Amino acid sequence: MPRTEYAREPLPARILRKARALFGPTGMFLKGFAKNPVMVGAIVPSSARTITRVLAPVDWAQARVFVEYGPGVGTFCRPVLDRLRRDGRLIVIDTNPDFIRYLQATIRDSRFSAVLGSAADVGEIVAAHGFAQADYVLSGLPFSTLPPGVGPAIMAATHRVLRPGGAFMVYQYTARARTLMRCYFPCVDRGLELLNLPPCVISWGWKT
Numbered sequence: 166m167p168r169t170e171y172a173r174e175p176l177p178a179r180i181l182r183k184a185r186a187l188f189g190p191t192g193m194f195l196k197g198f199a200k201n202p203v204m205v206g207a208i209v210p211s212s213a214r215t216i217t218r219v220l221a222p223v224d225w226a227q228a229r230v231f232v233e234y235g236p237g238v239g240t241f242c243r244p245v246l247d248r249l250r251r252d253g254r255l256i257v258i259d260t261n262p263d264f265i266r267y268l269q270a271t272i273r274d275s276r277f278s279a280v281l282g283s284a285a286d287v288g289e290i291v292a293a294h295g296f297a298q299a300d301y302v303l304s305g306l307p308f309s310t311l312p313p314g315v316g317p318a319i320m321a322a323t324h325r326v327l328r329p330g331g332a333f334m335v336y337q338y339t340a341r342a343r344t345l346m347r348c349y350f351p352c353v354d355r356g357l358e359l360l361n362l363p364p365c366v367i368s369w370g371w372k373t
């Protein structure tokens with residue numbers, strides 16, 4: 166942006182731009198939260214400890230198609246790609262075009278696709294990549310603040326797209342998603358990670 170345009174920039178936008186430049190991905194995340202707090206639902210990305218806990222039950226040898234909802238600035242993307250098979254695929258879906266552009270610009274890996282869309286359309290998105298099913302689905306979606314009906318639609322679509330034996334892994338700041346998950350996944354494992362801001366509730370729903 167030319168200097169004269171900086172001068173015309175409103176103060177909140179200037180503060181956000183400076184925060185983004187100063188804090189990198191965290192600043193970018195903060196900008197996303199300021200623009201749409203209900204859809205983003207968190208002010209900082211997940212901690213390294215949360216990432217390790219959430220991914221712990223994944224059988225990486227069986228993880229060919231891995232889907233992530235709400236990747237934000239990609240906090241989980243690199244750790245997933247580091248563990249994923251060489252012929253695996255990581256498809257991430259987010260409704261925020263700024264986050265999708267950021268991910269496409271910063272993650273260069275032939276196994277990675279960042280799609281602008283809703284998690285409720287996961288079946289169509291996975292099919293468009295040439296796959297019938299997903300092995301694992303990970304979600305950082307703010308289920309408690311999603312518009313009415315969206316949470317159940319995402320749970321149903323996720324259950325349909327998963328292969329038998331696959332898992333839906335959800336981390337959230339409340340147990341709301343777990344309650345919803347039990348309607349679709351009869352077998353749900355539970356966890357709580359205190360070293361996260363704020364502490365988060367983890368649920369692993371297994372498709373039997």
Ligand SMILES: C[S@@+](CC[C@H](N)C(=O)[O-])C[C@H]1O[C@@H](n2cnc3c(N)ncnc32)[C@H](O)[C@@H]1O
Nearest residue numbers: 207210211235236237240259260261283284305
């Ligand atoms: C809490 S943030 C994600 C945090 C990030 N995964 C992390 O670990 O730091 C929630 C994300 O969900 C996205 N989102 C909200 N509703 C969505 C939907 N229906 N489908 C896909 N993404 C959605 C938001 O744009 C935002 O990027």
